[in-house]
Structures are given as structure tokens and as C-alpha cells.
Amino acid sequence: TDSSIIRNFCIIAHIDHGKSTLADRMLQMTEVLDARAARAQYLDRMDIERERGITIKSQAVRLPWAVAEGNDEGTEPGTYVLNMIDTPGHVDFTYEVSRSLEACEAAILLVDAAQGIEAQTLANLYLAMGADLHIIPVLNKIDLPSANPEKYAAELAGLVGCDPSEVLQVSAKTGFGVEALLNEIVKQTPPPVGAKDKPARALIFDSVYDTYRGVVTYVRVVDGKLNHRDRIKMMSTGATHEMLEVGVISPEQTKAGELGVGEVGYLITGVKDVRQSRVGDTVTTQHHGATDMLGGYKHPNPMVYAGLYPIDGDQFNDLREALEKLQLNDAALTFEPETSGALGFGFRCGFLGLLHMEITRDRLEREFNLDLISTAPNVVYEVTMEDGTEHEVTNPSEFPEGKLAEVREPVVKATILSPSDYIGTIMELCQTKRGTLGGMDYLSEDRVEMRYTLPMGEIVFDFFDQLKSRTKGYASLDYERAGDQAAELVKVDILLQGEPVDAFSAIVHKDAAYGYGVMMAGKLKELIPRQQFEVPIQAAIGARVIARENIRAIRKDVLAKCYGGDISRKRKLLEKQKEGKKRMKMVGRVEVPQEAFVAALSTG
Numbered sequence: 001t002d003s004s005i006i007r008n009f010c011i012i013a014h015i016d017h018g019k020s021t022l023a024d025r026m027l028q029m030t031e032v033l034d035a036r037a038a039r040a041q042y043l044d045r046m047d048i049e050r051e052r053g054i055t056i057k058s059q060a061v062r063l064p065w066a067v068a069e070g071n072d073e074g075t076e077p078g079t080y081v082l083n084m085i086d087t088p089g090h091v092d093f094t095y096e097v098s099r100s101l102e103a104c105e106a107a108i109l110l111v112d113a114a115q116g117i118e119a120q121t122l123a124n125l126y127l128a129m130g131a132d133l134h135i136i137p138v139l140n141k142i143d144l145p146s147a148n149p150e151k152y153a154a155e156l157a158g159l160v161g162c163d164p165s166e167v168l169q170v171s172a173k174t175g176f177g178v179e180a181l182l183n184e185i186v187k188q189t190p191p192p193v194g195a196k197d198k199p200a201r202a203l204i205f206d207s208v209y210d211t212y213r214g215v216v217t218y219v220r221v222v223d224g225k226l227n228h229r230d231r232i233k234m235m236s237t238g239a240t241h242e243m244l245e246v247g248v249i250s251p252e253q254t255k256a257g258e259l260g261v262g263e264v265g266y267l268i269t270g271v272k273d274v275r276q277s278r279v280g281d282t283v284t285t286q287h288h289g290a291t292d293m294l295g296g297y298k299h300p301n302p303m304v305y306a307g308l309y310p311i312d313g314d315q316f317n318d319l320r321e322a323l324e325k326l327q328l329n330d331a332a333l334t335f336e337p338e339t340s341g342a343l344g345f346g347f348r349c350g351f352l353g354l355l356h357m358e359i360t361r362d363r364l365e366r367e368f369n370l371d372l373i374s375t376a377p378n379v380v381y382e383v384t385m386e387d388g389t390e391h392e393v394t395n396p397s398e399f400p401e402g403k404l405a406e407v408r409e410p411v412v413k414a415t416i417l418s419p420s421d422y423i424g425t426i427m428e429l430c431q432t433k434r435g436t437l438g439g440m441d442y443l444s445e446d447r448v449e450m451r452y453t454l455p456m457g458e459i460v461f462d463f464f465d466q467l468k469s470r471t472k473g474y475a476s477l478d479y480e481r482a483g484d485q486a487a488e489l490v491k492v493d494i495l496l497q498g499e500p501v502d503a504f505s506a507i508v509h510k511d512a513a514y515g516y517g518v519m520m521a522g523k524l525k526e527l528i529p530r531q532q533f534e535v536p537i538q539a540a541i542g543a544r545v546i547a548r549e550n551i552r553a554i555r556k557d558v559l560a561k562c563y564g565g566d567i568s569r570k571r572k573l574l575e576k577q578k579e580g581k582k583r584m585k586m587v588g589r590v591e592v593p594q595e596a597f598v599a600a601l602s603t604g
């Protein structure tokens with residue numbers, strides 16, 4: 001395909017603003033998918049995505065679009081090839097978003113005409129502008145009675161730097177304005193530029209594991225061409241693979257002989273694991289290949305860690321197998337076996353962020369039928385001791401004892417968008433979370449964008465829930481990693497009868513340590529049943545106890561109930577008690593019901 005007729009674009013939108021509906025409508029109008037086959041939301045393949053309403057994995061669809069009339073800017077009548085690249089919408093996947101943007105020349109900024117722009121959309125808009133994409137601002141859902149196109153067109157125009165009249169208005173639901181949008185995409189999107197005769201270079205913007213086909217790698221060719229007969233090379237590792245198939249998605253995989261400059265499609269090489277075909281890497285040919293990689297490759301590093309433990313210890317191996325399976329499709333997921341005194345055998349898992357963690361947990365429970373306990377999430381700390389040794393701490397219970405010179409924690413730049421009524425309450429929240437205000441802008445009379453620098457450890461705790469509840473759900477949040485900082489952090493241990501319960505250890509700021517200790521001790525007092533002896537619960541920093549509760553002793557004698565009764569009844573009771581014990585974990589001499597751990601860990 002000649003690159004002058006190619007238009008590569010993506011859609012930037014907040015969850016529920018109608019990206020999938022618009023994508024479906026475009027598939028229909030370009031007759032790639034006829035109306036009957038337009039099952040709701042074709043692009044979202046995983047059920048879990050649909051249920052959560054989040055597009056996790058990006059893909060690309062090729063749409064032929066005939067333009068009847070030319071225009072003054074040099075668009076000729078004829079059939080164009082539009083490649084629609086789907087971008088993941090959530091904060092945890094910023095890097096994947098940036099790679100999908102890199103594969104495009106234009107981005108449609110799609111905003112609900114009754115809601116206005118949200119923080120994540122704004123963050124992705126800034127990414128798109130940073131990548132020099134042409135932005136096409138569009139208001140969706142203008143059929144809604146509550147739509148306020150004037151207000152939000154002005155908002156978008158202000159952000160993008162255009163006239164409000166240039167903001168397109170569509171209804172993905174009724175189809176109104178979508179044809180005009182397709183024409184505008186052809187008109188406004190710059191055609192790809194690349195060198196036809198140079199060695200091949202293609203950017204991997206997604207890679208997905210398919211049970212039948214192995215890894216399907218989605219690429220955008222920048223220079224040269226990839227032919228199905230080529231042997232290809234992954235430039236970050238130098239690994240070479242035989243190419244089994246090259247093709248485009250329209251809307252199913254369709255073989256093609258080769259992909260040329262500016263084209264978007266897929267490669268299949270028989271590779272079985274997405275870690276061998278990394279997002280951001282450059283594909284070239286083994287023979288006469290390119291020597292310079294495309295810029296911007298980053299290895300995904302987990303930012304949030306948590307321990308995952310099977311409730312039933314017999315499921316440990318099932319959990320390992322499940323994690324291995326998920327990893328085939330998730331290059332960012334890491335895990336290592338670990339043992340917890342309280343929770344038994346499990347895995348310390350690394351995630352890109354909280355949502356990534358939640359999705360993974362959810363899939364383990366639903367797709368693999370596992371019952372899991374997870375510890376509170378934590379970030380990675382860099383600890384330097386006075387003797388100069390350094391530790392990277394991914395598990396709070398492994399925080400080193402002894403003389404510490406410095407503890408460093410990761411920080412994020414957060415963008416919060418909210419109705420201006422909540423400025424005060426948001427500032428208060430950010431202050432208690434050790435945030436510093438970087439700046440504030442009004443997007444319109446009553447909507448404000450606030451920029452904060454915050455320790456990431458505070459965000460992974462319960463920041464998002466608190467933000468939502470304090471603003472009645474109106475505020476939205478986005479964040480990105482922004483280096484690290486030294487902080488006065490301490491490890492708080494929780495002890496039952498003098499025995500530390502590793503799963504409850506937390507690294508907190510020294511000013512918050514007392515609060516954490518009192519809260520956990522109080523919670524456990526409620527959750528742990530009385531035992532045959534007294535159980536002190538203590539919170540401590542090193543040897544210093546900072547909070548204490550007591551569970552008083554009881555004497556429980558089940559057999560007393562059937563005094564003089566028959567022996568089989570007694571045996572039954574004992575059996576029952578044994579059953580109950582299975583779900584108990586022993587911490588020292590103390591029996592703690594599984595539910596107590598779950599409850600204590602869940603509310604943060």
C-alpha cells in the first residue's frame with residue numbers, strides 16, 4: 001500500500017465516553033463489519049474488560065474509507081486506508097499508551113458532551129501532544145438531553161488550541177456525524193513518512209498471547225518493509241525468529257505478503273511468550289537489518305508489589321501454574337515464591353500499578369478458580385545503611401533492621417480534575433498524604449486541574465477511594481512516576497503475643513506510624529476470637545511498642561455441652577472442630593481465622 005493513502009490514528013477517551021461504541025460504528029460504516037455482526041464492542045475481546053469497562057489490550061483495525069470529493073488541502077477523491085489503533089485507557093498502562101500513540105499520526109480526543117474531559121484523558125492528551133500527533137477534538141453523545149456541547153466545545157478548544165467551531169460533534173450511538181468524522185480523519189491526519197529503501201524498522205506497540213497461534217505481535221512499520229519470508233530480529237535482545245505469517249486486521253486476521261512504510265499489522269513467529277516480543281521494541285530483518293533501534297524502548301518495571309497466597313494451602317501449585325499462564329500474556333507481571341509465617345506459602349508479585357494488580361487478582365480467582373488472600377500493596381524502597389550497604393525492599397517485612405542512613409521512596413506526579421467546589425477538600429487530602437501542590441488551572445469556570453507531587457506509597461494505600469468519596473465521585477485522577485525522594489520512613493510491626501505477623505508489617509511515614517499501629521491493633525482485636533489465654537496485640541517500631549490492645553482469655557470446652565451424651569455425638573463435635581481449625585492459621589500459639597487476615601488486609 002502506498003503510504004500517501006494511509007492514515008494512522010487512535011482514539012483517546014475516558015472510560016464510558018464511548019470509544020468502543022464509536023469504534024464499532026466506524027467498523028460498520030466502513031463496511032468492515034456488517035450491522036448484524038456488530039456484536040456490542042467488537043474490539044474488547046476479554047469479558048473481564050467488558051465488565052470493568054476498561055480496554056486493557058490495544059489492537060489495530062484496518063478500515064477502507066472512500067472519499068467522494070477532494071478538498072483544497074490536497075485530499076484526492078479515492079479510497080484511503082485508515083488504521084485505527086486502540087489505546088489502553090488506564091494510568092497503569094502509560095507506557096503501552098505511549099507506544100500506541102507513537103504508531104499514529106493523529107489522535108481523536110473523544111469526550112462525552114455531558115461530562116467534559118477527565119484526568120486520564122487529559123494526561124493522554126498531553127502524551128499525544130508530546131508525541132507531536134495531530135489532535136482531532138470530538139464531542140460524543142450529543143444526542144443526550146443532558147449534553148452541553150457549547151460548554152465542552154469551548155473546554156476542548158481551549159486545551160487543543162483551536163476554535164470551538166472546529167470541535168466535531170457526533171453521536172456514536174445514532175451514527176450522527178461519524179461519516180463527517182471519517183472524512184476529517186482523512187483530511188487532517190498527516191500521511192506517514194518513512195524511508196522505503198532503508199532497512200526495515202517496525203515498532204511493536206502490542207503483543208498478545210493466543211492459545212492457538214502463539215504470540216501475535218502488532219507492529220507499525222516505520223522504514224522499509226517486512227516480508228513473510230524474512231527472518232526477523234528483535235533489536236533489544238538480538239533474538240531472531242522465523243516469520244510464519246504477516247497480515248492486517250480487518251476485522252479478523254488477514255494474511256498479507258508484506259507490510260510497507262506506514263502500514264500497521266501483525267506478525268506471527270511461533271514465539272510462545274510475550275516477553276520475547278516486547279512492547280516498544282524494534283523489529284528488523286536478520287539479513288541487511290537496521291542498526292539503530294527506534295527510540296523510546298523501556299523495560300517494564302513493576303511499581304507495586306503484593307503477596308498473593310492461596311487460602312487453601314493445597315492450591316499453591318495451581319497458583320504458580322496460573323501465574324505462569326498469565327505471564328505469557330503480560331510482560332509486566334513478575335512473581336517469586338515467598339513464605340509468610342501468617343499466610344503460609346505464596347508469591348510476591350510485582351505489578352505496574354493498582355489496577356494491574358486488581359485485574360490480575362480478579363483473573364486468578366475467576367479464570368483459575370483460586371481463592372486468594374493478598375497483602376496490602378506496597379511500593380519499592382531503596383534503603384542505604386550507615387555502613388554503605390544498600391537494599392531494595394519489595395516486601396515490608398524485609399525492611400532492614402539496624403542503623404539506616406537513608407530511605408528513598410518513589411514519587412508520582414498526579415493530575416486531579418474536579419469541580420472547583422472540592423478544591424479545599426482535595427487540598428486537605430493531598431496534604432495528609434504528604435503531597436505538594438505543583439500548580440492549578442481552571443479548565444472552565446467551574447472545573448479545575450490540580451497538579452500534585454505525591455509519594456507513590458500514599459497513592460497505593462487508599463488515596464483513590466478517599467478522593468472519590470470526598471468529591472462524591474466527581475474527581476478523576478491520573479499519575480505518572482516522577483523519580484524518588486528521601487523520606488523519614490519506618491517499619492511498623494504488628495505482634496500477637498510477642499510474635500510479629502509478617503503480613504501486617506507496613507512501611508509508613510514516621511508521623512503516620514502511631515495512627516497505623518492503633519488502627520491495626522484495634523482492628524485485630526475485633527477480628528480475632530478470644531483464645532484460651534490472654535493475647536496481647538502490639539504495634540512496634542523495632543523494639544519500641546507504640547500501641548497495644550488485649551484479647552481476654554476464655555475457656556471454651558465444647559465437650560461440656562454433651563456431658564453424659566453418647567460417644568458418636570462427641571466424635572462428631574470433635575470432627576467439626578477440626579474442620580474449623582483448617583481455616584485457622586497459627587501465629588505462635590494464637591489461632592487466627594483466615595477471615596481475620598482477609599478482613600484486616602482488605603480495608604487498608
Ligand code: GTP
Binds near residue numbers: 173
Ligand atoms: P470502555 O470500553 O468501557 O472503556 O468505554 P468506552 O469509552 O468504550 O465506552 P462505551 O463505548 O462502552 O460506551 C459507554 C456507554 O455510553 C455505553 O452505555 C454506550 O451505549 C453509551 N454511548 C456511547 N456513545 C453514545 C452516544 O453517542 N450517545 C449515547 N446516548 N450513549 C452513548
